[in-house]
Amino acid sequence: MTFEDQNLAKKAAEGNVEAFAQLVRGHSGLVYRLATRILGVDEAQDASQEVWIRVWRNLPTFRGDSAFSTWLYKITVNTCLSTRRKEQAREAREFDEEPPYIPAVANVENDPETAVLARERREELFHALERVRAEHRAALVLRHMEGLSYAEVAQILDVPDGTAKGWVSRGRAALLVVLSRESDDGRSR
Amino acid sequence: MAPNRWELLEKIGAYAASELPPDEARQVERMILDDPQALGLAESYLRMLALLGEEEAPQAPRAVIDYAIRRAAVSAFFRQAEVFFAGIGRAYVDAFVHYLGPRDPGPAGRGI
Numbered sequence: 292m293t294f295e296d297q298n299l300a301k302k303a304a305e306g307n308v309e310a311f312a313q314l315v316r317g318h319s320g321l322v323y324r325l326a327t328r329i330l331g332v333d334e335a336q337d338a339s340q341e342v343w344i345r346v347w348r349n350l351p352t353f354r355g356d357s358a359f360s361t362w363l364y365k366i367t368v369n370t371c372l373s374t375r376r377k378e379q380a381r382e383a384r385e386f387d388e389e390p391p392y393i394p395a396v397a398n399v400e401n402d403p404e405t406a407v408l409a410r411e412r413r414e415e416l417f418h419a420l421e422r423v424r425a426e427h428r429a430a431l432v433l434r435h436m437e438g439l440s441y442a443e444v445a446q447i448l449d450v451p452d453g454t455a456k457g458w459v460s461r462g463r464a465a466l467l468v469v470l471s472r473e474s475d476d477g478r479s480r
Numbered sequence: 481m482a483p484n485r486w487e488l489l490e491k492i493g494a495y496a497a498s499e500l501p502p503d504e505a506r507q508v509e510r511m512i513l514d515d516p517q518a519l520g521l522a523e524s525y526l527r528m529l530a531l532l533g534e535e536e537a538p539q540a541p542r543a544v545i546d547y548a549i550r551r552a553a554v555s556a557f558f559r560q561a562e563v564f565f566a567g568i569g570r571a572y573v574d575a576f577v578h579y580l581g582p583r584d585p586g587p588a589g590r591g592i
Contacts, residue, residue: 306556312549319548323540336544343548347555390489390517393524416531435497435532456499463493464486467521467528 296359304350311350314359315343321360322367328432329371331421342370357446364437364447368429375425391471419469427462434459492518496525 296317302310322342326335345366353362420428426448433444434455445455494500495508512518 303552306559308549308553308556311552315545315548315552319540319545320537323544324537327538328535332538335538336541339540339544340547343544344551347548347552390521391524392520393527395523395527412531413535416528416535431532435529436535460490460494463497463525463528464489467489467493467524470528471524 430458431462
């Protein structure tokens with residue numbers, strides 16, 4: 292797939308729309324998924340469109356030094372972060388006397404109540420993610436939702452490996468604190 | 481909050497994600513065995529990481545794909561049109577220069 296992508300990217304850079312269309316069809320899932328996880332569903336569609344405009348415009352600068360998917364991750368994360376720059380100062384860096392805690396949910400297969408609870412938890416997760424600082428959220432999403440290595444996360448975010456590790460670590464802790472608060476709120480409602 | 485509490489929170493997170501070197505991991509394990517709150521934190525992290533891992537992957541809406549391809553097609557058309565008209569313009573200028581420049585002025589022009 293990578294070699295094929297490189298070929299398609301080269302043709303698309305020369306103005307071949309069909310090659311570009313194949314890249315879009317092959318990778319639109321990655322772009323939309325990442326945009327949804329970093330920005331939320333409401334803004335993911337606009338951001339995805341912006342990503343593909345940037346990809347088309349910048350394809351002539353793609354040299355193929357890295358995989359096409361890595362380059363695409365980079366453009367997607369940068370596009371998402373550029374819409375989130377103003378929100379940097381709001382992340383929780385502390386918790387109350389009680390340490391954060393997420394209760395276990397009974398997991399019964401084919402049980403409708405379990406399914407509803409699982410959906411509610413996913414919604415809580417999305418809300419909580421939105422309250423984590425944008426860079427930390429992006430690092431967290433790339434590491435724990437996209438399953439990338441720290442070297443890849445660092446390359447995509449254009450930071451040293453140590454910074455990528457720090458961002459993931461802080462994002463993970465902040466998400467736990469927010470998620471724990473949301474779980475408390477949910478139970479007290 | 482004392483900064484070491486936050487550091488501890490991050491360290492237990494790194495342990496839950498299996499990212500600590502072996503000796504640090506053993507230290508955290510001992511702490512978890514001794515302290516029920518640390519154990520609760522580790523369990524919460526594991527639940528959160530499981531939740532992150534199982535999150536469903538949404539499909540891109542058809543509109544996103546269509547829009548991207550349409551924009552590229554329009555852009556490619558204008559690029560080609562630009563090249564075409566620039567080519568015509570250049571050819572016209574070349575012809576004009578050729579017409580004015582090397583044309584033989586004739587005997588009158590040479591002052592004969």
